[in-house]
Amino acid sequence: xxxxxxxxxxxxxxxxxxxxxxxxxxxxxxxxxxxxxxxxxxxxxxxxxxxxxxxxxxxxxxxxxxxxxxxxxxxxxxxxxxxxxxxxxxxxxxxxxxxxxxxxxxxxxxxxxxxxxxxxxxxxxxxxxxxxxxxxxxxxxxxxxxxxxxxxxxxxxxxxxxxxxxxxxxxxxxxxxxxxxxxxxxxxxxxxxxxxxxxxxxxxxxxxxxxxxxxxxxxxxxxxxxxxxxxxxxxxxxxxxxxxxxxxxxxxxxxxxxxxxxxxxxxxxxxxxxxxxxxxxxxxxxxxxxxxxxxxxxxxxxxxxxxxxxxxxxxxxxxxxxxxxxxxxxxxxxxxxxxxxxxxxxxxxxxxxxxxxxxxxxxxxxxxxxxxxxxxxxxxxxxxxxxxxxxxxxxxxxxxxxxxxxxxxxxxxxxxxxxxxxxxxxxxxxxxxxxxxxxxxxxxxxxxxxxxxxxxxxx
Amino acid sequence: xxxxxxxxxxxxxxxxxxxxxxxxxxxxxxxxxxxxxxxxxxxxxxxxxxxxxxxxxxxxxxxxxxxxxxxxxxxxxxxxxxxxxxxxxxxxxxxxxxxxxxxxxxxxxxxxxxxxxxxxxxxxxxxxxxxxxxxxxxxxxxxxxxxxxxxxxxxxxxxxxxxxxxxxxxxxxx
Numbered sequence: 001x002x003x004x005x006x007x008x009x010x011x012x013x014x015x016x017x018x019x020x021x022x023x024x025x026x027x028x029x030x031x032x033x034x035x036x037x038x039x040x041x042x043x044x045x046x047x048x049x050x051x052x053x054x055x056x057x058x059x060x061x062x063x064x065x066x067x068x069x070x071x072x073x074x075x076x077x078x079x080x081x082x083x084x085x086x087x088x089x090x091x092x093x094x095x096x097x098x099x100x101x102x103x104x105x106x107x108x109x110x111x112x113x114x115x116x117x118x119x120x121x122x123x124x125x126x127x128x129x130x131x132x133x134x135x136x137x138x139x140x141x142x143x144x145x146x147x148x149x150x151x152x153x154x155x156x157x158x159x160x161x162x163x164x165x166x167x168x169x170x171x172x173x174x175x176x177x178x179x180x181x182x183x184x185x186x187x188x189x190x191x192x193x194x195x196x197x198x199x200x201x202x203x204x205x206x207x208x209x210x211x212x213x214x215x216x217x218x219x220x221x222x223x224x225x226x227x228x229x230x231x232x233x234x235x236x237x238x239x240x241x242x243x244x245x246x247x248x249x250x251x252x253x254x255x256x257x258x259x260x261x262x263x264x265x266x267x268x269x270x271x272x273x274x275x276x277x278x279x280x281x282x283x284x285x286x287x288x289x290x291x292x293x294x295x296x297x298x299x300x301x302x303x304x305x306x307x308x309x310x311x312x313x314x315x316x317x318x319x320x321x322x323x324x325x326x327x328x329x330x331x332x333x334x335x336x337x338x339x340x341x342x343x344x345x346x347x348x349x350x351x352x353x354x355x356x357x358x359x360x361x362x363x364x365x366x367x368x369x370x371x372x373x374x375x376x377x378x379x380x381x382x383x384x385x386x387x388x389x390x391x392x393x394x395x396x397x398x399x400x401x402x403x404x405x406x407x408x409x410x411x412x413x414x415x416x417x418x419x420x421x422x423x424x425x426x427x428x429x430x431x432x433x434x435x436x437x438x439x440x441x442x443x444x445x446x447x448x449x450x451x452x453x454x455x456x457x458x459x
Numbered sequence: 460x461x462x463x464x465x466x467x468x469x470x471x472x473x474x475x476x477x478x479x480x481x482x483x484x485x486x487x488x489x490x491x492x493x494x495x496x497x498x499x500x501x502x503x504x505x506x507x508x509x510x511x512x513x514x515x516x517x518x519x520x521x522x523x524x525x526x527x528x529x530x531x532x533x534x535x536x537x538x539x540x541x542x543x544x545x546x547x548x549x550x551x552x553x554x555x556x557x558x559x560x561x562x563x564x565x566x567x568x569x570x571x572x573x574x575x576x577x578x579x580x581x582x583x584x585x586x587x588x589x590x591x592x593x594x595x596x597x598x599x600x601x602x603x604x605x606x607x608x609x610x611x612x613x614x615x616x617x618x619x620x621x622x623x624x625x626x627x628x629x630x631x632x633x
Contacts, residue, residue, distance in 0.1 A: 267604060274607035281614045294587040297610060301594045304617040311624040312510040313503075 474521055475619050481517035482623065489513060512536065518620050528609050529616075531597020 275293060279285040282300045285293070489509050516536050522529035584603065591606060592598035595613050598606055 270604050271607060274604065274611065278607060278611050278614070281611055281618075290584065291587065294584060294591065297614075298587060298590050298594060301591070301610065301614060301617070304614065304621060305594070307621045308514060308617065308624065309507075309511060311621065311628055312514055313507045314628055 474616065475623060477521035478518055478616075478619060479623050481520055482514055483627070485513035485517055486510065486627070514620060514624065518616055522612075522616060526609060526612050527601060527605070528595050528597045528613050535596065 275290060278297055279293065282296055284296060284300075489506070515532060519529040519532040519536070524530045524533060588603050588606065591610060592601070595606065595610055598609065601609060
């Protein structure tokens with residue numbers, strides 16, 4: 001085992017110049033990051049094949065490894081390099097794989113290239129396996145070089161005929177259709193000239209051309225299944241086999257590899273995640289589209305700023321003597337406090353501020369009752385049923401009229417009067433009744449919306 | 460909102476507690492300066508202004524210039540304050556006003572630059588992004604991505620401010 005494992009490691013290092021994969025990882029079917037590691041098939045410890053493998057390896061001149069290795073290099077590092085010198089006939093297959101690899105790279109960037117490289121390597125290994133198998137007269141490959149992974153489970157030799165196994169999406173995974181499986185392999189890899197590999201070559205260098213097409217086909221069948229299994233397991237299947245699940249979306253979308261579009265994409269992603277964070281903060285967040293979401297955000301920020309203003313006004317007097325309510329401050333330079341109490345009709349601006357308030361409250365009430373109530377309470381207002389409002393207004397209209405007529409600054413007193421007459425008791429002067437003022441102002445907009453809300457809250 | 464802030468309440472150095480302490484300090488100072496029962500609208504308005512400024516200032520101080528909006532707000536408040544202080548001497552006010560104007564010009568210029576570069580991508584957001592920029596202090600000089608982040612933090616601080624002020628008002632009115 002030792003020499004074989006060493007050989008395996010050597011091969012590993014050759015095939016995978018960037019990464020050293022420990023032998024134990026070779027057979028890992030469910031690796032999530034397998035696409036980053038090229039999965040080398042596990043060296044199967046079944047003994048009968050070991051010696052054979054040693055022989056094969058000893059006969060294998062080292063230069064072939066570099067030849068074998070070369071097809072991988074250009075696809076990994078450079079998309080445009082031709083696969084390799086044509087000194088070896090068998091490299092047609094490599095060319096095909098290399099072109100496929102390049103195609104993958106164009107589609108999907110590095111990750112997929114390594115995946116395709118993995119697939120390609122598998123194929124190579126398959127070939128080698130078959131070569132060895134044929135040389136061993138169908139002993140089937142146990143692992144040996146090859147690597148096809150579960151080949152170790154005896155797939156190869158004895159299973160020339162049966163295994164294939166894995167429900168892989170391959171069309172005719174069973175070797176039976178020797179040619180069929182080859183065809184399938186060709187189809188999947190887009191390589192139409194796999195048959196070229198059928199050329200017999202007596203050089204063991206090109207393991208990928210074992211002698212007989214038959215055996216080859218059969219082994220293909222066997223190995224194809226395992227290859228597919230491998231690539232499926234590795235999760236790196238961009239376009240290699242159509243039926244396999246596309247587990248990496250980015251390879252598909254990554255059509256644009258220029259930095260501008262990548263930067264754009266990053267920017268868009270960042271904006272999207274910030275919008276999501278904002279969505280959680282803003283109460284009414286049904287993200288239909290970004291524009292409406294931005295509108296919501298803007299409205300909410302305005303609302304919060306308004307609340308701060310209102311609260312800072314309402315805190316002017318802790319005592320009961322003063323503190324009229326202010327709805328809004330349309331002009332910050334002026335000195336007018338705007339009253340929203342029942343007699344608040346001294347200037348025209350109360351009307352504006354009132355309608356503004358009412359519009360905002362109406363809008364809020366459509367969306368969320370809770371925030372509407374909070375909004376009102378922040379202003380020191382409340383909602384009440386119309387019946388009560390009319391009762392209050394009729395009860396106080398006679399006392400109110402003189403106040404309306406004279407523009408007196410004693411708003412606190414009038415507030416008191418109003419509230420006392422309505423029998424609410426000594427509530428804070430900061431409380432008022434929205435509907436009453438709407439009745440006085442003559443604005444019926446709120447009345448419709450106040451049908452059944454009844455919270456007359458006292459601080 | 461409140462469940463989110465509850466774990467912060469226990470933290471003695473949280474945003475909420477920092478803001479509360481500062482704001483209460485400012486409030487007591489304001490209450491000490493003037494009698495509470497001033498009934499003229501003008502004085503009330505001035506008081507309101509002072510309280511609002513105190514609230515904003517204490518909020519910005521609690522954030523402590525870690526954020527662009529707090530820095531912008533502090534800068535604005537300070538410049539206005541210095542403007543008022545130096546109202547007697549024309550030169551200083553002119554200087555500060557020119558500083559303000561130049562800064563605004565610079566920021567608007569930056570904004571235009573950024574708009575031209577970002578306008579290609581999301582055309583529909585430019586209008587709303589401008590509105591948002593006006594609302595958030597210091598928002599003129601930020602691109603959309605940072606603006607959204609600042610808005611999130613600003614909203615969080617505003618809600619904290621409102622909660623604290625509401626509770627204080629509640630206490631006052633009891």
